[in-house]
Amino acid sequence: MSTSYAGGTPPAPAPALLRYALEVAARSDLGRVRKFNEDSVATDAARGFVALADGMATAKGADVAAKLATQTLIGQLATAQNIAPRAAAHAAFAAANRAIRERVRADPGLAGMGTTLSAAWFRGDRVCIAHVGDSRVYRWRQGRIERLTTDHSFVQAQLAAGQMTTDEARASKSRHLVMRALGAEDQVAPDLGEHEVIADDIYILCTDGLHDLVDDADLANALEVLEPNLDLAASTLVTLANDRGGRDNISVILVRAKPRVAAEPRGEPESQGIFGWLRSKMGGE
Amino acid sequence: MAKLMASRGGAMLGSWFIENRRITIGRAEGSDIRLEDAAVSKAHAAIEVRGVDHMLLDLESANGTFVNGNRVTRHLLNHGDTIEILDFQIRYVDHKSVVAAEGDRTMIFRATDAGLVPLAGKAPTTEARSVEIPLPVAALRVVSGKQAGATVGLERPLTGVGERARDYCAILRRPEGYSLARVAGRPPRVDGKPIADGWQTLRDGATIEVGGEKFELRFIGKGAAKA
Numbered sequence: 001m002s003t004s005y006a007g008g009t010p011p012a013p014a015p016a017l018l019r020y021a022l023e024v025a026a027r028s029d030l031g032r033v034r035k036f037n038e039d040s041v042a043t044d045a046a047r048g049f050v051a052l053a054d055g056m057a058t059a060k061g062a063d064v065a066a067k068l069a070t071q072t073l074i075g076q077l078a079t080a081q082n083i084a085p086r087a088a089a090h091a092a093f094a095a096a097n098r099a100i101r102e103r104v105r106a107d108p109g110l111a112g113m114g115t116t117l118s119a120a121w122f123r124g125d126r127v128c129i130a131h132v133g134d135s136r137v138y139r140w141r142q143g144r145i146e147r148l149t150t151d152h153s154f155v156q157a158q159l160a161a162g163q164m165t166t167d168e169a170r171a172s173k174s175r176h177l178v179m180r181a182l183g184a185e186d187q188v189a190p191d192l193g194e195h196e197v198i199a200d201d202i203y204i205l206c207t208d209g210l211h212d213l214v215d216d217a218d219l220a221n222a223l224e225v226l227e228p229n230l231d232l233a234a235s236t237l238v239t240l241a242n243d244r245g246g247r248d249n250i251s252v253i254l255v256r257a258k259p260r261v262a263a264e265p266r267g268e269p270e271s272q273g274i275f276g277w278l279r280s281k282m283g284g285e
Numbered sequence: 286m287a288k289l290m291a292s293r294g295g296a297m298l299g300s301w302f303i304e305n306r307r308i309t310i311g312r313a314e315g316s317d318i319r320l321e322d323a324a325v326s327k328a329h330a331a332i333e334v335r336g337v338d339h340m341l342l343d344l345e346s347a348n349g350t351f352v353n354g355n356r357v358t359r360h361l362l363n364h365g366d367t368i369e370i371l372d373f374q375i376r377y378v379d380h381k382s383v384v385a386a387e388g389d390r391t392m393i394f395r396a397t398d399a400g401l402v403p404l405a406g407k408a409p410t411t412e413a414r415s416v417e418i419p420l421p422v423a424a425l426r427v428v429s430g431k432q433a434g435a436t437v438g439l440e441r442p443l444t445g446v447g448e449r450a451r452d453y454c455a456i457l458r459r460p461e462g463y464s465l466a467r468v469a470g471r472p473p474r475v476d477g478k479p480i481a482d483g484w485q486t487l488r489d490g491a492t493i494e495v496g497g498e499k500f501e502l503r504f505i506g507k508g509a510a511k512a
Contacts, residue, residue: 056391056406114393114405134391154336163335168361174336181393184404208391218442225443225455228469232483236457236466239484240442243459244418 018048019125020197020257025234026050031209032246038062039207039251040115042070048122049077050253054135054207056181058112065100065115065183072096073119085121085128086192093117093130093182093190100183114183117190118149118205120255127197127257130190132180135251136211138219139195140202140227145220148193148203152180175212202227203255206237209248213241230254287339287362287379289332291318293372303339308332310370311344320373324348329370332362339377341368421462422505428492429499436503439463447473452496456487463487463502470496 024045030037038055040063051073055066076092083091096117104110116133129137134151150156154177158164169175182188202223211219214237222240226233234254241250289308291298301308301318310318313327320329326346333340339362343350351369352360360366368375392406425437425446437444439456445468447453452470456463464484465473472479474494475487487493489504 054391056393058405062406112405116391158335164340164361168340171361172336172338174338176391177336178391178393178406181405184393221441221443225445226468228449228453229467232455232466232468236443236484239457239459 018122019260020122020199021260022048022122023230023256023258024050024253025230026052026251026253027234027238028052028251029209029238029242029246029249031249032242034247034249036063037249038066039209039249040066040070041251041253042074043253044074044078045255047078047081049074049119050203050205050255051117051119052135052205052207052251052253053115053117053182054133054209054249054251055113055115056178057110057114059109061104061107061110061113062115064103064110065113068099068103069096069115069117069182072099073117077119077121085123085126086194089119089121089128089130089190089192092119093132093188097182097186097188101186104183114181116178116207117182120203120205122197122255122257125197127195127203129193129195132182132188132190133178134176135205135207138204138206138216140204140220140223141198141200143224145216145223147216148195149191151178152191153178176208197257199257199259201257202230203253203257205253205255207249207251209246209250210237210241210252212248213244213246230256287377289318289368290376290378291320292374292376298373303332303334305334307334310375311346318375320370322371322373324371325373330368335361338362339379346370418460420458420460423463423489424503424505425456425493426501426503427498428501430497446493446500447495447498454493454495456502457484461486465493 022045024043026041026043028037028039028041040053043050051070053066053069055062073092073096076095077088080088116135118131118135118137120137121128129148131137131149132152134153137148139146139148155164155169155172155175157179159169218240222233222237226236234252237252238250287303288300289303290300308317309328309331310316311327311329312320312325328344329346330344330350331342333342341360341362343358348371349356352366362377364379366377393404423439425439427433427435439458442458444456445453446456453468454465454473455468456465464486465475465480466484467473467482475491487502491502493500
């Protein structure tokens with residue numbers, strides 16, 4: 001995925017800034033119902049950041065808002081290598097919001113455009129996760145899936161307040177109401193979280209076109225089986241969402257943190273896959 | 286805009302639009318929808334607005350609130366639902382929710398005291414998320430080796446086959462059948478031939494060889510599956 005930087009390409013960070021080498025696989029798909037892809041995906045594995053956005057518009061400009069968001073964010077982070085990640089992420093989200101607001105002022109036909117934005121920025125042995133809206137970040141660690149973001153959605157607020165059950169939320173017609181997004185107002189407050197990275201973690205960023213149709217259990221199943229092949233995992237997640245209707249654009253970014261030094265052999269292969277399953281089932285081990 | 290149409294014994298009693306407010310149903314004077322029968326509780330049920338949804342709540346009524354024949358204490362209304370209170374029927378009509386030709390749309394809202402104020406985006410025109418996808422049912426039978434004869438169900442979307450550190454592939458369950466792809470190591474063989482990279486459709490009875498072990502795919506039937 002190509003990314004352009006305002007004012008030329010900043011130098012790549014010193015290796016010390018990235019304790020892990022990042023393996024990145026990304027897909028953005030139209031889905032089976034929509035006519036345009038209004039998601040945007042941007043990755044920069046060398047500098048250690050990835051972002052995706054799900055654009056929306058009253059009239060037009062959903063794709064414009066999404067692209068402005070990811071490109072502004074990635075450009076900002078590229079010039080902020082020496083700033084504390086949280087401060088940099090905050091500034092980058094503000095800049096992306098401003099860029100969208102300014103574009104609307106220049107072209108009133110774009111009024112009512114906005115976008116979600118979710119980003120992960122790897123520094124040293126930590127990752128900073130920032131988001132507004134309902135595009136999610138998950139982490140796959142040692143065989144378990146964990147959601148690292150809380151949707152800024154009406155349904156999430158209803159769940160938190162005990163006004164809706166999980167089943168009601170899943171069936172709700174309100175599940176596409178977003179309570180926070182870029183472009184909507186002059187100020188935007190991203191949720192920021194910092195997490196320690198462990199070797200072989202996989203971070204998953206996705207738009208609601210994926211997580212609305214592929215639930216956490218199926219996401220975990222896909223990662224468990226396909227994790228050795230990140231690219232196949234990304235394309236297969238898109239296939240799963242399309243097989244379940246593909247009602248929205250589907251975007252996903254998978255990032256694996258690989259130790260820079262030679263890795264030790266991973267796992268005990270005998271206990272995994274069908275052979276392991278059979279052996280455990282038949283008491284052969 | 287969603288609408289409620291009340292009737293009793295086939296006779297229309299009236300219709301009400303649900304705007305951005307709570308609708309009360311009961312025998313009490315001042316109920317939005319007044320059902321005049323001694324067996325109806327004074328405050329029998331209510332409908333609350335939740336985003337673009339409408340939630341029916343039974344207010345601990347003596348004789349209960351039913352939707353499409355089932356007693357409910359709370360229920361997220363879907364287009365076409367019939368609310369039954371004794372022999373009263375209230376039909377819920379929400380045409381907007383069945384126009385889903387554009388797929389799922391997202392809209393940005395701000396919560397205020399006056400309700401939700403749209404800021405950007407387009408109102409969702411989304412069906413309730415209850416799509417039943419028919420999926421095939423098959424099992425993998427081990428043909429060779431010391432586990433010959435054993436079978437493995439293929440109910441999950443993905444099933445790994447082989448040994449991860451050596452030759453490893455995956456079977457994907459899709460509405461149109463099962464597919465196989467190499468994940469790591471040497472490509473698996475299907476009916477004796479190594480497969481190209483990416484998902485390859487498997488026929489019923491296909492033999493699969495992975496890292497020296499041999500399997501056979503057997504279809505059992507078509508099953509309804511989850512959304």
